[in-house]
Structures are given as structure tokens and as C-alpha cells.
Amino acid sequence: MTEDKQLRIAALLALAQVQAAAAAPHMAEFAVDDQRELRIAAGFAKHLAGSTTEAFQALIEVAENQNDEVIEDTMLDMAKVIMPLLLRTIRDQQATDEARVTCARVYAQLHPSDWSAILEGLADERLGQDFYEAILAGWEFDENFFRKSWWLCAATAHPLLLKPTCCKSPTTSHQNWVLEVTEMSGLDRSQSCDTFVRLLILRRLLIQPR
Amino acid sequence: MHDSLFAILKRPEESATLKQELTYQLHKLTPNSAAAVQTLTDLLTSTDVNDASYVDLARAVGGFGTMGTPALRALVAGLQSSEEYVRATCAEAIGELGAPAATTAIPSLIGIIVDSEVTVSTKSEVALVLKKIGQNAVEPLAEKLASANPLVREHVLHTLAVIGPVASSTSNQCVARLDDSRRILLCDARQQQRLERSGQRAPTPPARSAKRQV
Numbered sequence: 001m002t003e004d005k006q007l008r009i010a011a012l013l014a015l016a017q018v019q020a021a022a023a024a025p026h027m028a029e030f031a032v033d034d035q036r037e038l039r040i041a042a043g044f045a046k047h048l049a050g051s052t053t054e055a056f057q058a059l060i061e062v063a064e065n066q067n068d069e070v071i072e073d074t075m076l077d078m079a080k081v082i083m084p085l086l087l088r089t090i091r092d093q094q095a096t097d098e099a100r101v102t103c104a105r106v107y108a109q110l111h112p113s114d115w116s117a118i119l120e121g122l123a124d125e126r127l128g129q130d131f132y133e134a135i136l137a138g139w140e141f142d143e144n145f146f147r148k149s150w151w152l153c154a155a156t157a158h159p160l161l162l163k164p165t166c167c168k169s170p171t172t173s174h175q176n177w178v179l180e181v182t183e184m185s186g187l188d189r190s191q192s193c194d195t196f197v198r199l200l201i202l203r204r205l206l207i208q209p210r
Numbered sequence: 211m212h213d214s215l216f217a218i219l220k221r222p223e224e225s226a227t228l229k230q231e232l233t234y235q236l237h238k239l240t241p242n243s244a245a246a247v248q249t250l251t252d253l254l255t256s257t258d259v260n261d262a263s264y265v266d267l268a269r270a271v272g273g274f275g276t277m278g279t280p281a282l283r284a285l286v287a288g289l290q291s292s293e294e295y296v297r298a299t300c301a302e303a304i305g306e307l308g309a310p311a312a313t314t315a316i317p318s319l320i321g322i323i324v325d326s327e328v329t330v331s332t333k334s335e336v337a338l339v340l341k342k343i344g345q346n347a348v349e350p351l352a353e354k355l356a357s358a359n360p361l362v363r364e365h366v367l368h369t370l371a372v373i374g375p376v377a378s379s380t381s382n383q384c385v386a387r388l389d390d391s392r393r394i395l396l397c398d399a400r401q402q403q404r405l406e407r408s409g410q411r412a413p414t415p416p417a418r419s420a421k422r423q424v
Contacts, residue, residue, distance in 0.1 A: 010367040011387035018372040019381035026388055049372075199269050 009041040013048060027190050029056060040074055057086045060099045068102055075106040083110060090117040097127060104134035120173035212240050216249040230397050234349045237273030247274050249282060252282035259291040262413060265299045279311045281373065289318040298332040305339035306393050310341070320347070323369050324362045325365050335366055337372035340414035352380040363387060 011031055015023040023045060030042035043058035055078065063071045075082060089095050089103040104118050120133035218224050218232055232239075233250075240246040254267045259362045268288055271278040278285075281303075288300030301322065322328050322336045340347040341414045351373075367387060370377045 007364050007367070008388055010371075011384050014367040014371040015381060015384040015388070018377040018384060019375065019376050022381045055278045083338065137273070169422065 003033065003152065006038055009037065012041055012045050016045040016048040023049055023142050036062065036064075037070075044074050044077065045098050052081055053085065058093075060089065060102070063102045064071070065098055067105075071102055072106050072109075075102075075167060078110060080110055081110065083107065086110075087114075087117050090121060097130075101130040101134060103129060104131050105137045108134045108137050212243060212245060215239060217219065217342055219249055219253060224312075228330070230263070235292060236270050242274075242277065244277065244280075250278075250414075251281040254260055254281055254288075259288050259296060260293050262293075262296075264288055264291065264293075264296050268296070268299045268303045272299075275306050276308045278303065278307055282307060282311055282314060285314065286315045286318050286416040289315065289322065294328060296333050297328070298335045299390060301336045301339050305342045305351075309343050309346070312343050313366050314349055316340070316347050317342060319343075320351055320354065320411070323351070323355065325357070326361055333369070337369040341376075348373060348377045350375045352377070352383050355380075355383050373423055407410045 012023065012026055015026065015028075027042045027045050027049070028037045028042075028043070039062045040059065043055050043062060045056060046052075047055035056075070057091075059071055059074055075086075086103040086107040089099050090107060092100065100121070104121060108118060118131055118134055119203055121134075122128050124131065214234060215236070219229055219236075236246050250271050252262065257264050257267065261354055268281075268285055271281040271285065285300045285304050285307075287296050289299050290303075291300070293337070301315075301319060304312045304319070319340055320338050323340075334419055340351065348370075351366060351369060355363055357363055357366070367384065370380055370384065384412070
């Protein structure tokens with residue numbers, strides 16, 4: 001980003017915080033600018049000015065793909081206050097794929113206690129893989145969650161885990177990934193999950209590499 | 211008992227670890243003690259601002275809150291340290307002194323905001339201190355928006371954002387910065403036209419060359 005642009009963005013964000021009313025017309029101007037960074041800044045400025053719902057909607061509209069890191073980071077800066085909005089969008093069948101997946105990725109990174117929306121998304125034929133990767137995005141931040149979600153999937157013999165082609169790790173081979181997950185999930189220890197289901201899942205994963 | 215604690219802090223031959231621990235805990239061991247603050251102030255005054263122990267002493271003063279005012283001059287001196295962590299800790303301690311006392315430190319605190327060598331993390335700490343000081347910090351800070359260095363202007367804007375509605379008097383200056391780049395470009399274009407008319411070659415515009423140096 002050029003310094004000129006950074007400066008203009010800093011000015012808008014400052015204005016939104018020192019005098020929100022004065023910022024409103026400028027937010028509107030930035031919101032239709034042909035430079036994407038300025039449109040994102042307009043969205044975030046709305047949040048700073050107190051209109052979080054509008055800000056969230058504006059950012060969703062600017063999201064260009066399912067791995068839009070700038071949008072993700074901006075939403076993460078908005079923190080937990082947007083969690084209900086994220087949840088609603090994740091579950092909204094009318095929302096675009098980009099919006100649902102972006103929201104799932106952001107949600108997963110905000111240390112949520114309720115993972116049901118994302119786990120439901122795993123079953124989605126088209127977006128299951130993307131929801132799975134959203135879980136991985138959260139994994140980095142919350143190992144306990146990953147253990148819990150794995151157990152939930154394992155305990156219910158979730159179809160995603162029985163479809164090895166859907167399970168992938170961006171960084172390791174399939175087999176290594178399975179071993180990694182096994183360790184993370186505590187599958188090698190004596191736990192309450194049904195052994196048969198666990199073995200079945202692992203066997204399916206191991207014998208049908210990606 | 212307190213006197214013996216202060217004596218430990220002042221004795222050069224005492225264990226550095228013991229003195230450090232005692233410094234950390236002093237505000238708990240001797241709450242509301244003016245003598246403790248005076249001891250810390252004396253120690254700060256006799257310590258080099260670039261010495262690591264300055265941080266412990268400054269933090270200890272901060273533990274006494276508004277009672278730490280006698281150490282203000284030493285804390286302001288710490289803002290000039292070549293060690294950034296000393297500057298950040300002294301700024302934090304100044305924030306603990308509260309608005310009337312901390313007002314004296316405004317120019318030095320703003321000096322950190324506009325210093326291009328200082329990290330964003332320290333600037334953020336200082337911005338929070340300026341927010342605590344409030345209204346009195348706004349005008350001298352906003353004056354720095356006139357800086358020729360765009361990076362300085364940007365850091366000032368970030369600081370005003372942290373200060374929030376108390377800085378509402380600066381909204382017009384923020385609005386002016388929204389078109390900052392356009393104004394610079396317009397000036398460049400006008401200068402270019404003037405030079406072309408007079409048949410000279412255009413030099414690098416000052417505002418841009420300043421940016422390249424950052």
C-alpha cells in the first residue's frame with residue numbers, strides 16, 4: 001500500500017474515532033472508491049464509529065474470495081462483538097459462498113465456545129472442505145478446540161472424516177497429517193470415544209491417501 | 211521496618227536480585243509511603259537513563275500512582291533514554307501519575323510519537339498515556355499534523371484516534387488529511403506546469419522526497 005493511501009486511511013480512522021458524525025460523508029466516499037483498501041477502511045471506520053452491523057455488511061461485500069486475508073484480519077480487529085453476525089452468516093444459505101466461508105474462518109479464530117455452525121458446515125457438499133479449512137485456521141489459535149471438534153467428528157463418525165479426499169493439510173502429506181491429528185486429538189490415549197469408530201476412521205484415512 | 215527496606219535499596223553492595231525484587235514489591239510493602247517514593251526518586255536521579263535498572267525503578271514509581279509525582283522529572287528524563295524499553299516504561303509510569311502532573315511531560319511524549327526510529331508498539335503505549343492526559347495533549351499533538359513527513363502525520367493520526375472524542379476539535383485537521391495525497395499531487399502538477407512553461411526540468415517534489423527517506 002502506498003504511503004499516501006495509508007495516510008488517507010489513517011485520517012479516516014482517526015476521524016471516525018474523534019468525531020464519528022463528521023466522518024460519515026467521508027466513509028460514504030471511501031466506500032465507493034475504486035481502490036479496495038479504501039473500501040475496506042470505510043467498512044472498518046463504520047465499526048469504529050459505532051455501526052458494527054453496517055461495518056460487517058460492508059466488509060462482507062468487499063470480500064473477493066474465500067481466503068481474503070485482509071478482510072479476515074479486519075474482521076478479527078473488530079473482535080468478539082461480531083460473533084453473532086458471523087454465526088448468522090455462516091448458517092445463512094442465501095449468503096454467498098465467499099461470505100459464509102470468510103465468516104467461518106474469522107469465527108474459528110475468535111476462540112468461540114460454540115462450534116456447531118462450522119461443524120454443521122462440514123456436511124455441506126460444496127463447502128465442506130472450506131469449512132474444514134476454516135477449522136484449521138482456528139486450530140492454530142486453539143488446540144483445545146481442535147481436540148474437541150475432532151472428538152465430536154470422531155464420535156459421530158462424521159462423513160467428512162470418512163471421505164479422505166476431503167481431508168487435507170496445507171503443509172503435510174496426508175499420512176503425516178493423520179498422525180499429527182492423532183496426536184493432537186489424543187487418540188492414542190485412553191479416552192471416552194468409542195474405539196471402534198476411531199479405528200474405523202483412522203483406517204479409512206490411512207488406507208486411502210489423498 | 212520501612213527504613214531498613216529503603217536502606218537495602220540504597221546499599222551498593224546488596225544483591226542486585228534482592229534489590230530488584232524489593233523494588234517490584236515496594237508499593238505493596240509500603241503503600242502510600244512518601245518516603246518510598248522519595249527513595250525511588252533519589253535512585254532514579256542517580257541512575258543513568260540508559261541503565262536497565264531504570265525500568266524497574268520507573269515501574270515501581272508507577273505502582274504508587276499519583277503519589278509518584280516527585281519522580282516526574284526523572285521519569286521525563288527517562289523519555290530521552292536511548293533504550294526504547296526505558297522510554298516506554300517511563301511513559302507508562304507518567305501515565306500513572308495522572309493528568310495534572312503528567313501534563314508537563316506532553317512535549318516529550320509527543321516527541322516519541324513523531325520519532326521515526328521508535329517502534330509502533332512503544333508509540334501505542336505513549337498514545338494511551340496521552341489519552342489519559344486528555345484535552346491538554348490534543349492541541350500540541352495536532353500541531354504535528356503540519357509535519358512535512360507523511361509518516362509523522364500518520365502516527366499523529368493514529369494517536370488522535372486512540373485519544374478519541376476528546377480530540378474532536380481536530381476533526382477538521384483530520385478531514386484535511388483525507389485529501390492529503392490529492393493535495394500533494396495537485397501541488398506537484400501545478401509546479402510541473404509552471405516549470406514546463408518556464409522551460410525548466412522538474413525537480414523531485416519535496417513532499418515525495420521526504421517520503422522516500424522514511
